[in-house]
Amino acid sequence: MAILRxxxxxxxxxxTELNRLQEEMNMLFDRFFGEQRTPVRNAxxxxxxxxxxxxxxxxxxxxxxxxxxxxxxxxxxxxxxLIKGERRGGPEGEDVSYHxxxxxxxxxxxxxxxxxxxxxxxxxxxxRDGILxxxxxxxxxxxxxxxxxxxx
Amino acid sequence: xxxxxxxxxxxxxxxxxxxTQRRPVFIPAVDIFExxxxxxxxxxMPGVTNEGVEIHLEDGxxxxxxxxxxxxQSLNPVxxxxxxxDYYRSFTLSNVIDQQKIEASMKNxxxxxxxxxxxxxxxxxxxVKAG
Numbered sequence: 001m002a003i004l005r006x007x008x009x010x011x012x013x014x015x016t017e018l019n020r021l022q023e024e025m026n027m028l029f030d031r032f033f034g035e036q037r038t039p040v041r042n043a044x045x046x047x048x049x050x051x052x053x054x055x056x057x058x059x060x061x062x063x064x065x066x067x068x069x070x071x072x073x074x075x076x077x078x079x080x081x082l083i084k085g086e087r088r089g090g091p092e093g094e095d096v097s098y099h100x101x102x103x104x105x106x107x108x109x110x111x112x113x114x115x116x117x118x119x120x121x122x123x124x125x126x127x128r129d130g131i132l133x134x135x136x137x138x139x140x141x142x143x144x145x146x147x148x149x150x151x152x
Numbered sequence: 153x154x155x156x157x158x159x160x161x162x163x164x165x166x167x168x169x170x171x172t173q174r175r176p177v178f179i180p181a182v183d184i185f186e187x188x189x190x191x192x193x194x195x196x197m198p199g200v201t202n203e204g205v206e207i208h209l210e211d212g213x214x215x216x217x218x219x220x221x222x223x224x225q226s227l228n229p230v231x232x233x234x235x236x237x238d239y240y241r242s243f244t245l246s247n248v249i250d251q252q253k254i255e256a257s258m259k260n261x262x263x264x265x266x267x268x269x270x271x272x273x274x275x276x277x278x279x280v281k282a283g
Contacts, residue, residue: 065261130198130261
């Protein structure tokens with residue numbers, strides 16, 4: 001599986017370019033009407049993730065309903081995270097007839113490129129109410145430094 | 153057989169009338185199946201706790217609502233692939249449901265509602281006598 005830098009895949013074809021334009025127009029309107037919104041672009045791979053950061057950590061969240069910790073296999077490297085897992089559904093007993101079946105099941109595997117280097121060993125992961133949250137401490141050398149200026 | 157989970161974007165609901173809160177409302181993906189005893193509905197509502205679920209059944213119309221706790225917005229987003237918001241969906245039930253015995257549970261972001269069929273609505277085998 002190829003590891004892609006987290007911006008490239010969206011800026012290739014004319015079609016995605018159009019989508020981006022539409023998204024930007026929407027944002028413009030939202031801003032005009034006083035609503036703040038971050039652009040949403042998905043990578044076409046399950047699960048959709050949100051990546052955020054503050055001065056000390058990078059945070060990754062993903063909506064994984066029905067998947068508990070034991071169904072997940074997470075590998076953290078210096079600049080990427082691999083999230084693998086499986087959602088099991090399967091038949092709900094004998095004599096069952098389905099009216100609707102919209103929820104998927106099966107395996108998934110997703111690589112997320114990180115914005116900075118992280119300390120893989122001190123990563124923490126938790127699942128709560130079907131949401132996975134990874135907290136990845138930033139590597140010491142990439143943390144923002146405060147430089148004090150001495151005044152004589 | 154091995155299947156892979158595919159990404160399906162969250163479907164946002166068009167609001168009927170004006171909402172009091174400015175946040176998106178999504179239509180949860182559901183499985184609905186029935187056996188002889190009951191109709192079972194399973195809905196994906198990640199981020200919704202036990203307290204956040206509201207189920208309403210009136211005149212054969214079942215309404216689900218899931219509220220997600222407000223996120224603190226202090227983080228600096230790098231990359232946003234999904235948005236969070238509440239969930240809402242309603243169904244018209246064709247079966248007669250025993251309202252007293254409805255059970256609902258929430259686990260790992262999945263809502264499961266068991267709607268037992270009323271005695272009168274349970275299927276009966278009818279044998280056709282040869283004349």
